[in-house]
Amino acid sequence: MGTDHEATGTDTVRDPVCGMTVDPATTLSLEQEGQTFFFCSDHCRKKFASRPEEFPSRSPSNAEIRSSAGAAGHDCCHSSSAPPPPSAKSSAGNSSAKYICPMCPGVESDQPGDCPQCGMALERNHAATSPASQTVYTCPMHPEIEQDHPGSCPICGMDLEPKTISAEPAEDSELQSMTRRLVVSVVLTLPVFLLAMAPMAGVHIE
Numbered sequence: 001m002g003t004d005h006e007a008t009g010t011d012t013v014r015d016p017v018c019g020m021t022v023d024p025a026t027t028l029s030l031e032q033e034g035q036t037f038f039f040c041s042d043h044c045r046k047k048f049a050s051r052p053e054e055f056p057s058r059s060p061s062n063a064e065i066r067s068s069a070g071a072a073g074h075d076c077c078h079s080s081s082a083p084p085p086p087s088a089k090s091s092a093g094n095s096s097a098k099y100i101c102p103m104c105p106g107v108e109s110d111q112p113g114d115c116p117q118c119g120m121a122l123e124r125n126h127a128a129t130s131p132a133s134q135t136v137y138t139c140p141m142h143p144e145i146e147q148d149h150p151g152s153c154p155i156c157g158m159d160l161e162p163k164t165i166s167a168e169p170a171e172d173s174e175l176q177s178m179t180r181r182l183v184v185s186v187v188l189t190l191p192v193f194l195l196a197m198a199p200m201a202g203v204h205i206e
Helices: 042-050 061-072 172-199
Strands: 026-033 035-039 088-090 107-109 134-138 161-165
Touching: 026 042, 035 042
Parallel strands: none
Antiparallel strands: 026 035, 088 107, 134 161
16 A cells, blocks of 8 residues: 655655645545545545545655745644734734633734634633732731731731732633623523413413
8 A cells, every 4th residue: 555645854744635744643644546645634634535636646855845844824724824913913922912822822912802823712811811919918906907018016016917819800701791692592582481381381371
């Protein structure tokens, strides 16, 4: 049994559909006319199986694979032809962004939304949105006495004890959106449910 994609020096081959370099040891494969093809995803494999004549079947050279691997964002799932919107930037060094994509490292945004690469909803970056807890020192007998360093109570002279103040939880816009949808669904569904169940309870609505 032959293989159309020979392993290169880096033990990678190219997907005949999208051109993405993949590892033949862990990726999906398909046998076609005595040859074995490797694919980055089931989508590419199904597309090739339905129309194999539309895709070239030659093996790429090592130089071609290195050139393809060096092209940033050039594969079937992360196309470089459509730049991300201004609200979502791919800057890995900007760790202060409020929202990030868990599947696409480097995609960050200051506003909630969808990832411009994979379409997933951006998640809150807890490292940037959750300030560290604050420690204050207070008197157990006089709670109104608070200060940011150890010392003695100016009223009774007792040593102040540390107290940790947790940061207030940040608003979750996605949770608020889902809650709003749930409330609207219940309001619209409840009348229909009552009309359907009324005859079973002996209430006849004319």
